[in-house]
Amino acid sequence: MQATLDVTGLKPFTKALACLSKYGDDLTIYATPDSLSLSSTNSSMSAYARYKFVKQFFVRYNVGDKKTGRDRLADGVQEVLTVTGQLLTKSLLSILKHRTVEKSVSRCELSIVEGISSDPDDEDNDSLESKLIVRLHCKHGVIKTHRLLLLTPTSLLAPGSPSTLSESRLTIGPRSVKDMIEQFPSTKTAKGNPQLVWTFSHTDVHLKSVDSFFDSKAGAQLSTELTISADEFDVYDIYCPPITIAFHLREFNASIAFADSLALPLDLRFTDPLSPLYVDLGDDTFEALFVISTSQVHGAGGGASQSRGASQAANGDGPNGNGRKRSRDEDEPRRLANRKKPMKVVQRTDVPGYHRTSEPELMPPPSSIPQRRSPQFSQPHAGPSSARREESEPLFFPPSSLSAPRPQSPLFTQHQQDPEPLFLPGSQPSQAIVDSGLGIESMSAAEFEAMFEGDEEEMELLGSQTLSQKQLMEGGESSLQRGKEEERKLEESETESDTEPEDDSMSFELLPTQESREGDKSFRPLFED
Amino acid sequence: MRFRACVENVPTFCKIMQVIDRLQKKCIIQFKPDVMRIICLSDANEAGIQVWSEIKVSTLFNEYRIQSNADNIISMNIASASLLHALQGIQNALATSGTGSGLGGEEVLMKLAKKNDQALLNFALTTPTRTGRLQSLTYDVRIEVLRALDMTKINEPLCPDADTLVLLPSLPTLRSPVERLRALSSTLFVRANIGPPTKLLLEVTGDENEVKVKVEFGVKYVQINRQEEEDAEAPGKDKERLYSVPIVAKSFVKFLNCHIVNGHVIAAICHRHCLILYFYIGSAGADAGGVLTFYIPSLVDDGPM
Numbered sequence: 162m163q164a165t166l167d168v169t170g171l172k173p174f175t176k177a178l179a180c181l182s183k184y185g186d187d188l189t190i191y192a193t194p195d196s197l198s199l200s201s202t203n204s205s206m207s208a209y210a211r212y213k214f215v216k217q218f219f220v221r222y223n224v225g226d227k228k229t230g231r232d233r234l235a236d237g238v239q240e241v242l243t244v245t246g247q248l249l250t251k252s253l254l255s256i257l258k259h260r261t262v263e264k265s266v267s268r269c270e271l272s273i274v275e276g277i278s279s280d281p282d283d284e285d286n287d288s289l290e291s292k293l294i295v296r297l298h299c300k301h302g303v304i305k306t307h308r309l310l311l312l313t314p315t316s317l318l319a320p321g322s323p324s325t326l327s328e329s330r331l332t333i334g335p336r337s338v339k340d341m342i343e344q345f346p347s348t349k350t351a352k353g354n355p356q357l358v359w360t361f362s363h364t365d366v367h368l369k370s371v372d373s374f375f376d377s378k379a380g381a382q383l384s385t386e387l388t389i390s391a392d393e394f395d396v397y398d399i400y401c402p403p404i405t406i407a408f409h410l411r412e413f414n415a416s417i418a419f420a421d422s423l424a425l426p427l428d429l430r431f432t433d434p435l436s437p438l439y440v441d442l443g444d445d446t447f448e449a450l451f452v453i454s455t456s457q458v459h460g461a462g463g464g465a466s467q468s469r470g471a472s473q474a475a476n477g478d479g480p481n482g483n484g485r486k487r488s489r490d491e492d493e494p495r496r497l498a499n500r501k502k503p504m505k506v507v508q509r510t511d512v513p514g515y516h517r518t519s520e521p522e523l524m525p526p527p528s529s530i531p532q533r534r535s536p537q538f539s540q541p542h543a544g545p546s547s548a549r550r551e552e553s554e555p556l557f558f559p560p561s562s563l564s565a566p567r568p569q570s571p572l573f574t575q576h577q578q579d580p581e582p583l584f585l586p587g588s589q590p591s592q593a594i595v596d597s598g599l600g601i602e603s604m605s606a607a608e609f610e611a612m613f614e615g616d617e618e619e620m621e622l623l624g625s626q627t628l629s630q631k632q633l634m635e636g637g638e639s640s641l642q643r644g645k646e647e648e649r650k651l652e653e654s655e656t657e658s659d660t661e662p663e664d665d666s667m668s669f670e671l672l673p674t675q676e677s678r679e680g681d682k683s684f685r686p687l688f689e690d
Numbered sequence: 691m692r693f694r695a696c697v698e699n700v701p702t703f704c705k706i707m708q709v710i711d712r713l714q715k716k717c718i719i720q721f722k723p724d725v726m727r728i729i730c731l732s733d734a735n736e737a738g739i740q741v742w743s744e745i746k747v748s749t750l751f752n753e754y755r756i757q758s759n760a761d762n763i764i765s766m767n768i769a770s771a772s773l774l775h776a777l778q779g780i781q782n783a784l785a786t787s788g789t790g791s792g793l794g795g796e797e798v799l800m801k802l803a804k805k806n807d808q809a810l811l812n813f814a815l816t817t818p819t820r821t822g823r824l825q826s827l828t829y830d831v832r833i834e835v836l837r838a839l840d841m842t843k844i845n846e847p848l849c850p851d852a853d854t855l856v857l858l859p860s861l862p863t864l865r866s867p868v869e870r871l872r873a874l875s876s877t878l879f880v881r882a883n884i885g886p887p888t889k890l891l892l893e894v895t896g897d898e899n900e901v902k903v904k905v906e907f908g909v910k911y912v913q914i915n916r917q918e919e920e921d922a923e924a925p926g927k928d929k930e931r932l933y934s935v936p937i938v939a940k941s942f943v944k945f946l947n948c949h950i951v952n953g954h955v956i957a958a959i960c961h962r963h964c965l966i967l968y969f970y971i972g973s974a975g976a977d978a979g980g981v982l983t984f985y986i987p988s989l990v991d992d993g994p995m
Contacts, residue, residue, distance in 0.1 A: 340786055340820055344779050344827055382772035384810075384830040385779065390823045 162192045162244040162273040165221040177212045178254045183415030184210040188250040207454040208412040218446035246311035268298040320452040331429040332396035335420035354411040362403035416451045691758045693802040695751040705951045707774040712947035720765040739941040745980040760838035767834040776829035852958035853933040855912040861949035878939035881932040933961040936989045
């Protein structure tokens with residue numbers, strides 16, 4: 162993909178990136194021959210932003226460069242020319258938002274080089290990794306080139322569209338809405354993510370801060386309310402007033418800031434208190450869509466719509482929230498397929514890992530835990546926690562389940578396809594056991610226990626005095642080890658009640674690493690008198 | 691218990707709260723029939739700094755009505771930041787509506803209210819928006835009403851007459867040297883004489899006596915009244931003598947946080963007892979927007995002054 166921006170295009174492009182960076186850390190690029198889409202989702206998946214720049218926005222724009230033929234080779238048999246990639250928004254933004262860029266750059270070329278190139282001569286194409294190349298043409302013939310590594314997007318998330326039947330539509334200028342929100346001081350200072358409750362009635366709009374202290378949270382000491390005439394809105398079409406919705410402001414403010422910088426009016430669409438809020442803005446050359454989840458309002462009077470919302474909440478917060486998921490996952494089939502694949506893989510490898518970590522075991526935690534769930538994802542698995550939902554409901558559910566973590570990189574995916582067990586099942590001998598040379602791997606459980614029992618007798622015979630020279634002679638090296646191991650086991654037996662062979666084999670696995678420590682036990686005076 | 695007033699001078703109220711907010715998270719506000727008192731006690735900050743200020747009701751409010759069983763005094767505990775945010779919001783609304791100064795024009799009604807059994811200070815105003823349509827704004831600041839009995843336990847620190855009174859240099863000027871001094875030691879000596887020439891000394895000694903730093907400012911001696919002058923003329927008073935007070939350096943830094951608000955400061959030194967800083971918001975003198983009195987106690991001295 163090649164896209165060239167001139168000075169006039171660069172400003173809104175940078176502003177859009179700044180806005181996207183407020184929505185989420187990762188930027189997903191999706192380029193088709195007609196348009197370039199940039200999207201971002203926040204970590205709790207409760208807000209989504211997408212900018213779609215049409216071809217005309219750029220001075221020059223093409224995907225899958227037909228002219229050179231070189232890239233065509235690279236693309237191979239790919240029929241639909243799309244280019245995708247993912248990177249940290251900040252890394253691109255920091256390049257474009259730089260002070261000197263605004264002053265001196267006359268042209269900015271963005272190009273994506275896909276990593277499946279076979280041509281070794283092209284220095285841009287010589288790696289397996291996809292790259293985003295940013296070339297800034299500055300004054301005095303200076304050309305700055307930045308190469309940013311692109312990841313394969315984990316999933317292309319897209320929001321569903323609201324049902325148009327019961328939709329309410331509003332249009333308001335950015336300045337007005339900014340003035341309204343500025344009245345809420347908590348929005349400026351609070352580190353958290355403040356929430357506002359909007360009640361749209363026939364003639365008035367009533368805004369209320371949710372950091373209301375009536376919920377008796379010690380932190381909140383100020384509650385703010387604002388009532389404004391509905392005339393403030395250019396379009397005010399409420400489906401069934403009064404209707405109350407509540408949403409967080411962090412992302413909304415980012416959208417307003419963007420709209421304000423380009424003086425574009427905002428179109429707001431929403432249906433009921435539980436469906437997300439859609440904000441559209443744009444002009445001829447680009448369009449932006451923001452989707453922000455709304456949340457349940459406590460106590461605030463909202464009339465009929467409120468109780469309707471409550472009943473829907475009961476449905477929506479069911480065990481799997483199926484009803485909502487379906488409506489939101491309206492998606493192109495191709496994308497669906499894209500998303501389904503990694504999910505499935507993740508789930509399969511994930512289960513054993515999850516079970517293992519939840520078992521009480523003698524083993525130390527593995528040094529790297531790629532399969533461990535991030536807390537963000539493990540929480541919904543334990544059942545929908547309503548407390549978390551209230552804060553921010555995930556807007557976009559991955560198709561199969563919430564609980565599966567997203568693969569982070571191709572490397573990770575490969576790991577899943579060819580899973581190397583982190584924990585060896587008890588029935589299989591571990592390499593450590595084989596290495597110990599005790600022949601444990603060929604023993605049955607009874608033999609295994611017998612081995613220890615024998616040791617026990619030996620221990621009793623010898624009394625508590627440990628490991629004389631004589632014993633060393635008699636028992637040899639392996640017997641010494643076994644004796645020590647047994648000794649250790651005896652020490653531990655007070656705390657460890659689980660003495661199944663499987664666990665014994667697990668504990669033997671530790672043997673090589675602990676040998677030196679065990680060896681230190683024999684007392685040697687540091688200084689001789 | 692009833693209380694209701696129009697906030698006439700939002701900017702000044704806002705500035706006062708800005709200063710208080712810098713100092714302490716919570717403060718006590720006491721509304722009396724003729725004055726509003728803002729009190730910050732030392733127990734909420736480790737530096738031992740206290741604020742006792744009285745602001746005339748007429749500088750901030752009009753249509754001031756107050757009624758309570760405790761001599762028409764209402765005292766409350768309030769989060770300074772919340773009150774500040776409310777006032778800033780009001781100021782902002784007044785500014786966008788075009789009245790600019792926020793003086794007069796729209797009425798900002800402040801009253802004691804109760805919602806869901808929670809006492810609060812309610813601010814309400816109606817202003818035109820940018821497009822000229824009316825909007826109504828309310829801010830509810832949660833408060834904790836203090837009983838008269840509780841208030842009797844809160845007493846202003848007693849101190850003798852000041853040994854010397856000087857007009858401090860502007861706070862931003864003081865800030866950087868004080869920051870440097872604080873890095874050297876936790877104890878700051880504030881010294882001043884009567885003069886002329888009047889000088890103010892800020893002095894620290896390194897914790898291990900390895901370094902001694904003295905910053906000297908030429909300042910103006912403040913004569914409060916004739917009486918004072920006569921006293922000063924009295925033969926017993928040595929004009930050259932430096933009156934000193936050792937204080938926790940951190941508390942002076944905290945006080946200097948007030949530099950965000952324009953004002954003049956008169957420092958009173960009670961030798962080996964305390965440092966009192968009178969912060970006049972806006973200009974000093976009779977037309978000051980308000981006076982905040984900072985009380986910084988002396989550290990127990992452990993050596994020659």
